Amino acid sequence: MMNKIRHISFAVFVAIFGIAIYMLFMSMPGKLPAEEQNTRTKQHSSKSVVHLYFSDRENLFLIAEERALFHSDNPAEFGKTIIEALMEGPRKGLVRTIPEATTLRALFVTQNGIAYVDLSETIRDAFPGGIKSELFAIFSIVNSLILNIPEIDSVKILVGGNEAMTLTGHVELRFPFKANMLLIR
Numbered sequence: 001m002m003n004k005i006r007h008i009s010f011a012v013f014v015a016i017f018g019i020a021i022y023m024l025f026m027s028m029p030g031k032l033p034a035e036e037q038n039t040r041t042k043q044h045s046s047k048s049v050v051h052l053y054f055s056d057r058e059n060l061f062l063i064a065e066e067r068a069l070f071h072s073d074n075p076a077e078f079g080k081t082i083i084e085a086l087m088e089g090p091r092k093g094l095v096r097t098i099p100e101a102t103t104l105r106a107l108f109v110t111q112n113g114i115a116y117v118d119l120s121e122t123i124r125d126a127f128p129g130g131i132k133s134e135l136f137a138i139f140s141i142v143n144s145l146i147l148n149i150p151e152i153d154s155v156k157i158l159v160g161g162n163e164a165m166t167l168t169g170h171v172e173l174r175f176p177f178k179a180n181m182l183l184i185r
Helices: 002-027 034-043 075-088 131-146
Strands: 047-055 062-070 104-109 114-119 154-159
Touching: 047 075, 047 131, 062 075, 062 131, 075 104, 075 114, 075 131, 114 131, 131 154
Parallel strands: 114 154
Antiparallel strands: 047 062, 104 114
16 A cells, blocks of 8 residues: 555656646747747748837927838737837937837737836936927837737836836826827828
């Protein structure tokens, strides 16, 4: 009877150990089974032309700059790619709308189409100021996401992992934003 209990205990230990090793293996970047690696590669294998919105030199309008970015079927992953490209700044004579040292802390999309974009506090600390600059910073993010990703209907901006009243005191951030086509030329 005691040997049977030991054998069962050993079998349970081996099963739990095997599951733990599998879970560890799955959490390691670049160490996915071939089947799952193929799935992830397919999600990022094609490029899509997107429109990133930056300010014109006179700070009067947002202008679209076309970029070919790797496309993901996951709206949050594709959104991260878009925001990171937006943070790199323009390439064709337009003006950056987000302070250079700002980083994307997180981005997720709810089932009802709201994208939550969490930016580092640098967006507030290094912001040049002014109502128009603040408006353009917000809507460069909002328009770049909504007009490129059909699954996103509105965008809520967070700063440093928290809700913020404003970026620099001008535009209220308490509610999600819809795209603003009136700012685009």
